[in-house]
Amino acid sequence: MLNIGIILGSTRPGRNGEAVARWVTDIAKKRNDAHYELVDLADFNLPLLDEPIPASMGQYSKPHTIAWSQKINSFDGFVFVTPEYNHATSGALKNAVDYLFHEWKDKAAGFVGYGGSGGARAIENLRLIAGELHMADVRAQVGLSLMTDFENFSVFKPAAHHEASVNTMLDQVIAWSGALKALR
Ligand SMILES: Cc1cc2nc3c(=O)[nH]c(=O)nc-3n(C[C@H](O)[C@H](O)[C@H](O)COP(=O)(O)O)c2cc1C
Numbered sequence: 001m002l003n004i005g006i007i008l009g010s011t012r013p014g015r016n017g018e019a020v021a022r023w024v025t026d027i028a029k030k031r032n033d034a035h036y037e038l039v040d041l042a043d044f045n046l047p048l049l050d051e052p053i054p055a056s057m058g059q060y061s062k063p064h065t066i067a068w069s070q071k072i073n074s075f076d077g078f079v080f081v082t083p084e085y086n087h088a089t090s091g092a093l094k095n096a097v098d099y100l101f102h103e104w105k106d107k108a109a110g111f112v113g114y115g116g117s118g119g120a121r122a123i124e125n126l127r128l129i130a131g132e133l134h135m136a137d138v139r140a141q142v143g144l145s146l147m148t149d150f151e152n153f154s155v156f157k158p159a160a161h162h163e164a165s166v167n168t169m170l171d172q173v174i175a176w177s178g179a180l181k182a183l184r
Pocket residue numbers: 010011012014015016017018083084085086087088114115116117118119146
């Protein structure tokens with residue numbers, strides 16, 4: 001059985017990301033093709049990157065890095081749930097990604113973004129980062145609008161059609177997570 005991590009990429013108090021990530025996880029858990037787990041960055045309390053040796057060397061010195069590494073290493077693929085901050089992903093998610101290297105490599109990545117423009121620029125930002133980490137980013141993505149999928153920009157009420165988009169994105173993540181097993 002494949003293990004897929006759904007990464008909640010915002011740690012801000014009052015974040016919208018939590019409702020979005022829980023919604024994605026609920027949709028994913030209706031499927032029977034993988035084990036899906038919500039991974040909340042806030043639970044890992046990662047400081048700004050404080051490892052002296054680049055992650056590609058795989059020599060970690062801090063307990064928080066080792067805990068994060070073990071969690072990410074346990075997955076075959078990922079769904080990144082990302083806010084858009086100043087036309088990019090969150091600093092918290094970028095920092096968490098930078099902590100590791102081999103744990104991301106040769107795994108599939110799908111994206112759910114939210115923001116004024118459906119988080120499209122944050123997702124494009126993550127696709128560039130995924131390339132450097134040798135992750136396979138799938139084509140389908142989910143873009144949620146602060147204007148039409150949230151009430152008062154804060155109460156998550158997604159339009160019904162987004163559920164099909166989540167499943168299309170997950171279909172692709174599952175296909176590539178399985179195919180890339182041969183490389184891992
Ligand atoms: C620092 C900051 C910068 C933002 N920049 C953008 C932006 O460039 N484009 C956009 O569509 N929304 C932007 N927003 C709105 C966020 O996408 C929106 O507040 C979203 O709910 C943030 O995710 P979170 O609530 O999970 O932290 C920004 C919000 C913050 C806090």
